[in-house]
Amino acid sequence: MKEIWLLAATTYKEGIRNRILLGILLCAILLCVFNLVFTNMFSHELSKVTVDAGLSVISISGLMTIFFMGMNLMAKDLDKRTIYMVLARPISRSQYVLGKFLGISLLVVTAVLLLGIVATGSVKLTMLNAPDYIPPHFSWTKFMTAVFALTLSLLIIVSLAILFTVLTSSSFLAVLMTISTYLIGQNAEAVRRLVLQTSSEAMYTFKKAIIIISWLFPNLEAFNLKTAAAYGLVIDKEALLWSFLHGVSYIGLILIIAVVLFNRRELT
Template sequence: MLPLTLSRLWTISRNVFNETLRERVLYVTAVFAIGLALAIVILGQVSAGTQDKISLDVGMAGISLFGLLIAAFVGGGLLNKEIEKRTILVMLAKPISRAEFIVGKHLGLSAVLLVLVALMTLILFILMSLNQFAYPAGPLMVTSFYIALQLALLTAAALLFGSFTSSLIATLLTVALYFMGHFSQNLVILSQKMESDTVRQLMQFLYLIFPDLSRLDFKNTAVYGMLPSVPELVANAFYGVVYTVALLAIATWIFSRRNF
């Protein structure tokens, strides 16, 4: 296997970045802006005194969900699109390893998601300011960064699923992983209430298998200006990076054993 080189990774990731943007993914930000603006107007009619906090909740949740859709739908089809168009043969005929191919795809889509998250966060701040709502900009920016880190992990998962199954199934599995990842901490709580040792061990095993995405999700506390301590933030970021690298390694291992 050829060693990873920055120049080849840059070329692959840049192509993915440009190609994804050409597919008008940035229109997501316009849909987000319109939807959030309408939500603020509606919330103004039904909430009294808490409109700012609810608007922040809706905005941050929207950023996460829109990012999930891009990571799942685009990420789930990145590999299969190359296979179906047979362009994978041209790519692999060049001095590019399959590890570089996988990692380059991941970096390109992760960069797109980072840009989208940044733009949607900026839109949220603008709409909040226009409505003269107070908001904790610092904690929300940190939360947006961790949303991007969470989406990078989900992109790696989408590439893993796409390495051995169809685009549709890879997308569905990625979405399922998102919800299971946010539910995984509850498995530990449930396991402690189970009388059966087998069921308890099964739940603990599932907790170890599924990523604990709640470690990368601070939306509920950030709207009140609260974040975990710096050591905890660093530890959680490290957890997300390690899990992402592990998923990419497995995806590379599976993809390297496929014949085209």
């Protein structure tokens, strides 16, 4: 466990050294400017637009942190062969994979935290400026729940990024596969719901394929509580609990597959 934390800390520090915080800060400034300009374009439900924009920027920044920074941190080790130096120490491959996951996850959580504070501030500011447009059921608990769910979905993507980096020898391919999985994960539920409603015989194979896909890929839409947060809609606690278990177990399983694959991989 100590080794995993050590590796996680090293990965985290490396990310910070890469001026990731500067990028996130830039995103935060853009978010503020965006909110100031953008919300004025609307005549109704200004708070809703701010919440939408705030949570979306957190999501986009988290994704960018994973794709442009997190994945690079691990792929670089493999590309530049620095992994030998790490594995020459008393660190097993499993610990390496888990350490990297933890390090990148910490970077993502930092990004979410920083932007979360800015987003909260900008939502509060809009509410103070336009108190008439606050949705009647808006609550900060729902807003924070949405941020938490969003973070969990980002961690799922981190685990997938680790798996694809281990699986392929090209970091570009790994990024591409992670983005594809992200897109499938976002839309699989809507497609599944749609095909389940059809009773057409011709759709039978397609239906089966979609059901299989919905089991193989994470249901990222289940973690999208932006609308609920923006309108103050009721969040189904049971669905939230199962989403949480779905997410955490998915991360665990993906990491196990990544560990098994990495243990078998020939490092040349």
